Amino acid sequence: MSEGRLRVATLVTALLGVCVAAYLTYVHYAGLQPFCAGGGHGCERVQSSSYASLGGIPVAVLGLAGYVAIAIALIVPGERARLIAAALAVSGFGFSAYLTYLELFVIHAICQWCVASAILLTLIAVLAVWRLLLDDDRRPDPGAKEP
Amino acid sequence: MSSREEQKAQARAERAARERAQAQLEQRRKRLLQLGSVVGVAVIVVVVLVLVSQSSKPDPNASSGVTVAGVSESRAMLRGVAQNGSSLGDKNAPLVLTEFADLQCPFCRDYALDVLPQIIQRYVRPGRLRLELRLQRFIGPDSDVAARAAQAAASRDRMWNFVDLMYRNQGQENSGYITDSYLSRIATAAGVPAKLVLDGSTSASMAKPLIAAQAEAQTAGVTSTPSFVIGRKAGQGKLLNLASLDIGAFAAAIDPELKR
Numbered sequence: 001m002s003e004g005r006l007r008v009a010t011l012v013t014a015l016l017g018v019c020v021a022a023y024l025t026y027v028h029y030a031g032l033q034p035f036c037a038g039g040g041h042g043c044e045r046v047q048s049s050s051y052a053s054l055g056g057i058p059v060a061v062l063g064l065a066g067y068v069a070i071a072i073a074l075i076v077p078g079e080r081a082r083l084i085a086a087a088l089a090v091s092g093f094g095f096s097a098y099l100t101y102l103e104l105f106v107i108h109a110i111c112q113w114c115v116a117s118a119i120l121l122t123l124i125a126v127l128a129v130w131r132l133l134l135d136d137d138r139r140p141d142p143g144a145k146e147p
Numbered sequence: 148m149s150s151r152e153e154q155k156a157q158a159r160a161e162r163a164a165r166e167r168a169q170a171q172l173e174q175r176r177k178r179l180l181q182l183g184s185v186v187g188v189a190v191i192v193v194v195v196l197v198l199v200s201q202s203s204k205p206d207p208n209a210s211s212g213v214t215v216a217g218v219s220e221s222r223a224m225l226r227g228v229a230q231n232g233s234s235l236g237d238k239n240a241p242l243v244l245t246e247f248a249d250l251q252c253p254f255c256r257d258y259a260l261d262v263l264p265q266i267i268q269r270y271v272r273p274g275r276l277r278l279e280l281r282l283q284r285f286i287g288p289d290s291d292v293a294a295r296a297a298q299a300a301a302s303r304d305r306m307w308n309f310v311d312l313m314y315r316n317q318g319q320e321n322s323g324y325i326t327d328s329y330l331s332r333i334a335t336a337a338g339v340p341a342k343l344v345l346d347g348s349t350s351a352s353m354a355k356p357l358i359a360a361q362a363e364a365q366t367a368g369v370t371s372t373p374s375f376v377i378g379r380k381a382g383q384g385k386l387l388n389l390a391s392l393d394i395g396a397f398a399a400a401i402d403p404e405l406k407r
Contacts, residue, residue: 053219058223091188094192
């Protein structure tokens, strides 16, 4: 896959992540319960658990900030932005894995929105690392150098 | 073409191939270095986030330490929700859920940490339900001290902050963990003057609402904690017979009452 296509695919996935995180941020501040398919209480339980915030900041807000930062790093051209996008994506994937562990083994409840976010972050991490490892001849301007 | 020129062309081709191979090797080395940096940064970021997350998790043994666990979570849960004495939520809410609890009771703690945040989010914040707390003193003398201290916090409309932090820092029943130092730390973290709470913990005037709460519990038929009564007025209504302490069981009891 070419660099351009990889970048677009990653950006689209990141924008889906922005939507998921924005929804969870909205329900948090609006005092609503997240929509849970099948009528379960997993989302509500996870979102209202003590792990739903980090140092007083809701995890949904952290997720939204992370997805937006990844999207910006994908829009900005250049080697450095590519590195930052990959670092953010892999960090997000790692933290998302930790949150999934908490859901399964500590909170004992699964939030469908968090699972969706974990899947998106896994995809973003794979695509961002793939893009980072692309050979120069698949990049838009092989001769270009970072200022 | 002479053989000399052929040799030169071959040498050029070999040099070009060597240079290409060298360039590819360098490129691969650079990419692996970049990947290593990315993974290294990610590991640091994740470790920091996990440490922050772990440092603020509820710790049942925190009472022996000098820090108060769960302060930010407790604040986040109660932020923007009206408090008035022992009540939490809109005073005009159509329904009232009265809880009878002992601050040393581990099941009351489980309810407070696992279910209460969901009840607040689902029913109290939208103004559909008001919560009332009636502290009991079943378990031992420390329950009495803790309940009086909580009543003192109620005089500043901070009872729910105080009680929530007590649960988040609960120790073993009757182990003597409710010391003056413990109460001072909880009070300060709950935004109540420590002196007010310490004076209240031994004050006869703080026993009055507790005696009233005990009478309400007897009238309602409460025999264990936590127990819940649902109705239109505080402390009055139907004693809930819950199959389990989870949001589903509470929703099954609250939703039909809201539809009436």
